[in-house]
Amino acid sequence: xxxxxxxxxxxxxxxxxxxxxxxxxxxxxxxxxxxxxxxxxxxxxxxxxxxxxxxxxxxxxxxxxxxxxxxxxxxxxxxxxxxxxxxxxxxxxxxxxxxxxxxxxxxxxxxxxxxxxxxxxxxxxxxxxxxxxxxxxxxxxxxxxxxxxxxxxxxxxxxxxxxxxxxxxxxxxxxxxxxxxxxxxxxxxxxxxxxxxxxxxxxxxxxxx
Amino acid sequence: xxxxxxxxxxxxxxxxxxxxxxxxxxxxxxxxxxxxxxxxxxxxxxxxxxxxxxxxxxxxxxxxxxxxxxxxxxxxxxxxxxxxxxxxxxxxxxxxxxxxxxxxxxxxxxxxxxxxxxxxxxxxxxxxxxxxxxxxxxxxxxxxxxxxxxxxxxxxxxxxxxxxxxxxxxxxxxxxxxxxxxxxxxxxxxxxxxxxxxxxxxxxxxxxxxxxxxxxxxxxxxxxxxxxxxxxxxxxxxxxxxxxxxxxxxxxxxxxxxxxxxxxxxxxxxxxxxxxxxxxxxxxxxxxxxxxxxxxxxxxxxxxxxxxxxxxxxxxxxxxxxxxxxxxxxxxxxxxxxxxxxxxxxxxxxxxxxxxxxxxxxxxxxxxxxxxxxxxxxxxxxxxxxxxxxxxxxxxxxxxxxxxxxxxxxxxxxxxxxxxxxxxxxxxxxxxxxxxxxxxxxxxxxxxxxxxxxxxxxxxxxxxxxxxxxxxxxxxxxxxxxxxxxxxx
Numbered sequence: 001x002x003x004x005x006x007x008x009x010x011x012x013x014x015x016x017x018x019x020x021x022x023x024x025x026x027x028x029x030x031x032x033x034x035x036x037x038x039x040x041x042x043x044x045x046x047x048x049x050x051x052x053x054x055x056x057x058x059x060x061x062x063x064x065x066x067x068x069x070x071x072x073x074x075x076x077x078x079x080x081x082x083x084x085x086x087x088x089x090x091x092x093x094x095x096x097x098x099x100x101x102x103x104x105x106x107x108x109x110x111x112x113x114x115x116x117x118x119x120x121x122x123x124x125x126x127x128x129x130x131x132x133x134x135x136x137x138x139x140x141x142x143x144x145x146x147x148x149x150x151x152x153x154x155x156x157x158x159x160x161x162x163x164x165x166x167x168x169x170x171x172x173x174x175x176x177x178x179x180x181x182x183x184x185x186x187x188x189x190x191x192x193x194x195x196x197x198x199x200x201x202x203x204x205x206x207x208x209x
Numbered sequence: 210x211x212x213x214x215x216x217x218x219x220x221x222x223x224x225x226x227x228x229x230x231x232x233x234x235x236x237x238x239x240x241x242x243x244x245x246x247x248x249x250x251x252x253x254x255x256x257x258x259x260x261x262x263x264x265x266x267x268x269x270x271x272x273x274x275x276x277x278x279x280x281x282x283x284x285x286x287x288x289x290x291x292x293x294x295x296x297x298x299x300x301x302x303x304x305x306x307x308x309x310x311x312x313x314x315x316x317x318x319x320x321x322x323x324x325x326x327x328x329x330x331x332x333x334x335x336x337x338x339x340x341x342x343x344x345x346x347x348x349x350x351x352x353x354x355x356x357x358x359x360x361x362x363x364x365x366x367x368x369x370x371x372x373x374x375x376x377x378x379x380x381x382x383x384x385x386x387x388x389x390x391x392x393x394x395x396x397x398x399x400x401x402x403x404x405x406x407x408x409x410x411x412x413x414x415x416x417x418x419x420x421x422x423x424x425x426x427x428x429x430x431x432x433x434x435x436x437x438x439x440x441x442x443x444x445x446x447x448x449x450x451x452x453x454x455x456x457x458x459x460x461x462x463x464x465x466x467x468x469x470x471x472x473x474x475x476x477x478x479x480x481x482x483x484x485x486x487x488x489x490x491x492x493x494x495x496x497x498x499x500x501x502x503x504x505x506x507x508x509x510x511x512x513x514x515x516x517x518x519x520x521x522x523x524x525x526x527x528x529x530x531x532x533x534x535x536x537x538x539x540x541x542x543x544x545x546x547x548x549x550x551x552x553x554x555x556x557x558x559x560x561x562x563x564x565x566x567x568x569x570x571x572x573x574x575x576x577x578x579x580x581x582x583x584x585x586x587x588x589x590x591x592x593x594x595x596x597x598x599x600x601x602x603x604x605x606x607x608x609x610x611x612x613x614x615x616x617x618x619x620x621x622x623x624x625x626x627x628x629x630x631x632x633x634x635x636x637x638x639x640x641x642x643x644x645x646x647x648x649x650x651x652x653x654x655x656x657x658x659x660x661x662x663x664x665x666x667x668x669x670x671x672x673x674x675x676x677x678x679x680x681x682x683x684x685x686x687x688x689x690x691x692x693x694x695x696x697x698x
Contacts, residue, residue, distance in 0.1 A: 057645055057650075057653065058650060058653065058654055058657065063244045065244075127661070129654055129657055129658045129661065130650070130654040131654075
């Protein structure tokens with residue numbers, strides 16, 4: 001536990017510009033503090049909120065009265081946790097070397113380019129007119145590809161996979177996420193039924209007594 | 210004593226206000242907000258009179274089928290239940306009753322007739338049961354009977370059942386026939402078929418895609434037993450003062466393009482805004498935006514009849530909920546009035562809509578009545594302003610829009626109109642604000658482009674300085690990072 005908390009800080013901007021070197025540091029020398037992924041996931045949530053609140057009128061189609069902040073927050077956090085959990089557990093089966101901490105750090109760092117490009121787009125959406133929308137699409141595509149690249153390189157380093165195998169495992173991880181979500185939904189429904197059943201029995205007994 | 214007076218006044222006030230409120234209309238009007246929510250709107254049309262037809266003739270209407278008006282405001286009512294055609298003048302005084310007119314020595318009956326169309330000198334009546342079109346002169350003497358002569362493209366088992374008809378100046382007849390999904394049938398003056406005109410297109414939906422998928426797999430026999438994917442047939446047709454044909458369709462697969470304005474090639478030329486597709490009016494979605502699922506049935510707007518007035522405003526009648534929707538030439542929803550009910554201004558089974566001047570007549574086939582609607586000042590202002598806007602006379606329109614805005618500050622048409630006037634005046638920031646409130650993104654984009662150009666021109670030095678400083682800062686930062694890296698190594 002102490003070992004986990006005493007991990008040194010790894011500059012996040014350095015990670016996205018030099019992913020290969022940085023992820024070696026992360027794997028070999030246990031760089032990367034645990035508060036970093038938390039901050040980055042929070043940033044992702046804030047970016048989504050900023051996009052709704054500060055996005056330019058021309059590009060902001062969302063009806064703000066339909067937005068529910070707790071649900072937005074839960075969505076971001078749940079998807080992040082689900083991905084980390086699914087990837088770590090699947091890669092354990094597929095000879096991956098990464099620990100839960102490694103995967104959590106890599107996934108968080110990989111979100112950073114997307115966050116930066118989204119923030120840039122929020123600023124630009126207040127400047128651009130409708131016919132300049134293509135520029136913003138280019139920026140968001142760049143952000144997405146950059147994020148994907150950093151994520152793949154990171155997962156490849158921490159699991160010590162080949163590049164092809166990394167891509168394959170990420171693909172299966174997504175399927176795993178769907179499976180877990182499905183199982184959770186079933187669990188939720190069954191628990192609900194169970195509670196109703198117990199309640200029914202209780203009220204039946206109360207009425208008969 | 211004083212207390213008694215106070216109590217009496219208190220009792221009286223709510224009662225008296227209630228009476229003034231309920232004296233207006235018996236239906237609640239609404240329009241759609243920028244986010245597609247139905248919100249209450251001021252009164253647009255008020256029912257002023259209901260006619261049952263027994264004042265002069267001691268005979269009530271019996272299942273009346275259609276009404277039409279001519280240029281002088283005379284109202285023609287087709288009353289097949291009593292086997293007669295009635296003509297009223299503009300003040301609804303009975304002019305004449307026509308029954309059993311003779312054509313070529315043969316008396317004709319109106320029993321199977323479904324619709325009529327009035328031109329400069331003739332009355333055209335379509336007989337659905339016998340597949341004929343009768344032509345009478347305006348004073349009710351029989352002229353001729355038009356029989357349908359099909360072309361080779363028509364299936365041999367096709368039965369000609371004309372419903373709604375329009376006749377243009379050259380005598381060309383457009384027929385909306387029952388069960389004819391190939392579009393309108395165009396006939397020449399003698400009834401010889403010229404061809405089909407402008408069928409509805411098949412709209413893509415999940416069920417259409419699914420049946421398309423199975424067709425690739427199934428054998429020929431299985432395919433033959435499948436439900437055919439065919440276009441929806443029209444429910445009504447009418448003609449405006451310029452000779453353009455308008456059609457309605459009861460329901461379409463995606464609930465879009467139920468109302469169409471056709472050019473001579475059969476293409477839809479009714480304007481709509483498809484740049485920002487969201488749930489709102491004006492993007493090709495006519496009638497109510499949302500459907501109601503009740504008792505296993507999906508209740509959607511069902512367009513039965515259409516009327517286009519002399520100023521090219523479109524009135525479409527919805528039989529499912531008894532409402533009349535008024536649109537302008539850009540598919541903007543102006544008003545929704547009427548409803549299903551037993552009071553004045555509501556209907557049991559509305560069958561036809563027509564009008565003269567700014568008056569609107571709605572025919573009820575079950576109540577056997579004609580309801581007359583008169584516009585309020587609110588909708589008069591909207592119509593005047595929209596007409597001026599369509600002539601790009603925004604500064605003239607602004608005084609009408611201001612009155613509309615005072616009556617209903619949620620009216621996005623008014624906000625948009627005020628924005629256009631402000632933009633023309635050069636008050637760009639004000640215009641942008643109006644367009645933003647109206648959710649009019651197309652015009653906001655135009656105004657914002659102008660605003661940005663102006664802003665850059667005014668503050669060019671400052672912007673250039675900021676850009677240069679930023680570029681220098683980035684270069685310095687990169688240099689610093691490089692140096693620091695070298696030092697670290």
